[in-house]
Amino acid sequence: DAKTTQPTSMDCAEGRAANLPCNHSTISGNEYVYWYRQIHSQGPQYIIHGLKNNETNEMASLIITEDRKSSTLILPHATLRDTAVYYCIVKGSSNTGKLIFGQGTTLQVKP
Amino acid sequence: DGGITQSPKYLFRKEGQNVTLSCEQNLNHDAMYWYRQDPGQGLRLIYYSQIVNDFQKGDIAEGYSVSREKKESFPLTVTSAQKNPTAFYLCASRTSGGADTQYFGPGTRLTVL
Numbered sequence: 590d591a592k593t594t595q596p597t598s599m600d601c602a603e604g605r606a607a608n609l610p611c612n613h614s615t616i617s618g619n620e621y622v623y624w625y626r627q628i629h630s631q632g633p634q635y636i637i638h639g640l641k642n643n644e645t646n647e648m649a650s651l652i653i654t655e656d657r658k659s660s661t662l663i664l665p666h667a668t669l670r671d672t673a674v675y676y677c678i679v680k681g682s683s684n685t686g687k688l689i690f691g692q693g694t695t696l697q698v699k700p
Numbered sequence: 701d702g703g704i705t706q707s708p709k710y711l712f713r714k715e716g717q718n719v720t721l722s723c724e725q726n727l728n729h730d731a732m733y734w735y736r737q738d739p740g741q742g743l744r745l746i747y748y749s750q751i752v753n754d755f756q757k758g759d760i761a762e763g764y765s766v767s768r769e770k771k772e773s774f775p776l777t778v779t780s781a782q783k784n785p786t787a788f789y790l791c792a793s794r795t796s797g798g799a800d801t802q803y804f805g806p807g808t809r810l811t812v813l
Contacts, residue, residue, distance in 0.1 A: 623801070632706075632790050632804035633743070686731055686750075686794050687758065688802055690742035 593677045598695040601671075607664040609694050611677030614658040620681040622653060623688075624662045626673040633676065633690070636662065667698045703727065704805035706791050711810045713778075713785070721776045721808045723791030731794040732774040733802065736760060736787045743790060749774055778810065786812045 594612040601607040613622065624636040637644055637651045639660070644651045650663040664671055676693040704725045713719045725732065731750045735743040745758030749768040763782025768774055774793075778785045791805040 621800075630788075630807070630809070632704075632792075632807045635801055635803055638801060680800075685745075685748060685756070685758075686733070686800050686802065687745050687748070688743070688792075692742065 593679055593691055595675075595677050595691065595694045597692065598697065600697050600699055601664075601667045603669060603698055603700050604666055607667040607671065607696055607698070609662040609664075609675050609677075609696065610659065611661070612659045613677070613679045616657050616679050617681065620679050622651065622657075622660050623678045623680060624649070624651065625676045625678065625688075625690075626671075627676070627693075628670075628673045636675075667696075669698050669700065672696060672698045704791060704793055704803060706789075706805040706808050708808060709806065711808055713810065713812050715812055716780045718777055718779050719810065721778065721789055721791075721810070723774045723776065723805060724772055725774075725791075725793040725805075726772060727793055727795075727803065728771070729793035729803075730771070730796055732768070733792040733794070734758070734764070734766065734774070734776045735790045735792065737790060737807075738787050746776065746789075785810055 621638050623638040625633040627633045637649050639651045653660045674693040674695050676690050707722045733748045734746040737743050744760050746764050747766045749755035755766050755768050765777045789808045792802045794802045
């Protein structure tokens, strides 16, 4: 599975859009980009995933560059409850299905 | 309400005792996983099961055991052989086909006294 690089931390003002970047320059053609977040002392929460096309759901939007080497998770109107560690994970279908969580980006939403 | 449940939320154990953590899912997922998370660290895979009556060791299986007698249930036993059992334990289950998305339970925090 391809390695990902994310900034260690980011701040965002409440009500503004939060844009979280992720680099995955070694991604291969059949690997998906997943985003999870973990609020302190809770289990990781699935947010969104994509392969090639941009995706949107009720939580967020995922923008994947045309060369697929990077992506951006967008929380359109961040709230204080969005403060969490956000993980970008690249993974293909595999027998184990193991997810490899890196250090992620700590997003602090400020009033 | 569909999802994954783990119990208990907090668990305290004396050294030398075995303890079993519960994980139940009603998502009809075939695959289930146990991860361990230490403070400030990522998740590490302990065991996984892709189908009933079958399971495989993950990266840190020593000192742990599992069973998978029912599709819905995947209990984890932390044995006295696990040298550093204090951690946050997370159970997950996975859809199959295509993206293979995993969904996590709320976790059990185990503290050995």
